[in-house]
Amino acid sequence: GIDGPSLLADIAETAAFGGTAKGGICRLTLGAEDRQVRDWLGTQAAALGGVLTVDSMGNQFIHLSGSDPALPPLVMGSHLDTQPTGGKYDGIYGVLAGLSALRALQRSGYRMRHPVELVNWTNEEGSRFAPAMMSSGVFTGAFTQAQAYGTQDARGTTFGQALEEIGYRGAEPCGQHPVRAYFELHIEQGPILEKEGITIGAVTGVQAIRWFDLRLSGQEAHAGTTPRAMRRDALLAAAHVMIMIDEIAQSYGADTRATVGVIQVQPGSTNVVPGEVEMSLDLRHPDDDVLAAVEERIRMEATRQAEQQGVTLSMKRIWDSPAVHFDPDCVEMVRRAASLMGQSCRDIVSGAGHDAAYMGHICPTAMIFIPCRDGLSHNEAEHAEAGDIVAGANVLLHAIMAADAH
């Protein structure tokens, strides 16, 4: 089984790369701290006798050979990048638990038929470069590599430049890596498992996600002299649009999620009525059709709402990740592994996007969740219990062994 103390020590050790005063991690993709943690993972790969490959999107694969050279690898993985206010577990847990699973296999001398691999996906978070799950997206053909390379961060640096700068543009063309099946272990990032006192979630799928860039154009004017009736205030219009979006989302039921996370105002001066606002919108629902209806309704009413303020609105969809249903056999392997380990387990749908969502399009895939405190994630206070962390890693290990036997 998994060496629990060493897994917990790895989590603590790597948390220093981008560690924050509040006990979280700020390790934006392709920054200096991301390079540090990648170098660390490379060192671990060498130490356990694995073969490291880096592909053209910077994805790191650590390969352990199996007994049958003809078989494609079983792959475990997640990501090591974080949000600006990230915690110590989101993504990181899945990679470090996969590493501990590789070590457990090596140590036990148990010979798998399939090769086993661990992958660290580049830019899962989508915070510095939109959208999220970018490199598993390129790996599975959802975007082209050229699209990904051209994406800019807030400072105008492209993904391609940033990848070169940290020295992680690898030789292997992204997507040419064979995969037999894919398993991803993650904290739930929501409140369900904790509330029900259940240790393992057998993830049956991922809800649909759409991202939008909204732009509101009004007119800059003097804050002291311009009468209310003459104003075309892009920020006041944005406030009306935000509240309207929230109300529409609530009207489609408690499963609907709508979030404005980024807002930029021009010219951004205390005594100037704002002329331009750009803002993001993240919309989610477990059902593709409902999500499409929510989008349509928002598009119509936001346009009208802005017009009432003398402001024009454009709403551009920049990402569409449809709902995913994982492979029933792989999900069943997770349930059985949990049962074998004596852990409580329930089926669950993921509210967060994961690289597994894209992998599910090209190979049998499933995910394993463990609880996290107060359902809190994308927050420096994110926390998971040591017992759950080790239990989840053992379920991952046994799910992979079951897939090998399948």
Place this chain on the structure above:
Amino acid sequence: GIDGPSLLADIAETAAFGGTAKGGICRLTLGAEDRQVRDWLGTQAAALGGVLTVDSMGNQFIHLSGSDPALPPLVMGSHLDTQPTGGKYDGIYGVLAGLSALRALQRSGYRMRHPVELVNWTNEEGSRFAPAMMSSGVFTGAFTQAQAYGTQDARGTTFGQALEEIGYRGAEPCGQHPVRAYFELHIEQGPILEKEGITIGAVTGVQAIRWFDLRLSGQEAHAGTTPRAMRRDALLAAAHVMIMIDEIAQSYGADTRATVGVIQVQPGSTNVVPGEVEMSLDLRHPDDDVLAAVEERIRMEATRQAEQQGVTLSMKRIWDSPAVHFDPDCVEMVRRAASLMGQSCRDIVSGAGHDAAYMGHICPTAMIFIPCRDGLSHNEAEHAEAGDIVAGANVLLHAIMAADAH
């Protein structure tokens, strides 16, 4: 009288320092472009035989001596800094018209009893460093120089550092300059004169202005997993507060102005429910007591509004510029100068703050307004007609001559 073509040529020439593609000017205080236009003004001072002094706040004074060395100077002035989306006239017009008035006096050989001076005040706009009218504020004792020097821009550069960097920290202690009376010529920046077809506004005072820093603190959370009921979304709360502020302002009548011009969100990531929002608030009313009532009402209701969203609000007043009533004698000199020049004229209250508002606390002061197109200002499309520009400069010249005779 004023040499109209040379005044218009000065406006066109200096518009190149920070000129924008849209025909406006972006010349934030104490930046490289501000240094260029200051250097230009220094060159003009030398050319007309004036004596240039720079004080410890970077204010530039150009001095022409009068026939009676015992008398303090009559001062004309305004500012050469602009908003990020500034036009070619706001502030600039008053300085360059004052320059043309000095030239007219020199050229005519008319000897004034009082010395006459032109001042270019540092940081009138308050966009890079809050608050506005900063250096006339220090000059007149509204703030200390230490407070001003310590003020930081969005990048953390202090006013004091920026002043040193462009080489405009002068030797004369700010405030030790004698002033007999102060006249400031400006575009109206509002719609009244244009609408009524009147060329000259005799400005009787400036309305009250208060600036605030608002901070909303909620909780960062995952945009995909966090149910609506568990969210403490600082940006959604800010949207509710902005709309509430607008409604309260409107309920206090058409003379009330409320503007949120700056908003910053943390962590600012598409898939993170915002945990922190900082925003500015600019509140104005011609009557101090009404403004105090508006502030009190907003403070109470914004706090409640934020609490309803699970968010805490703090509202810190960072600037309080009470309503100002200019010197009746000086205002009368403006009316008479307009009449002498055959220009239509009406009394008007300024909606914008001006250095004259602070100068009014320490010496007899008045202002002269001319119309601007569509009342538009703090906008690159700001425009004033050549005829009005020259007419206003002549009124300034004759008001100063009247003050000399007084």
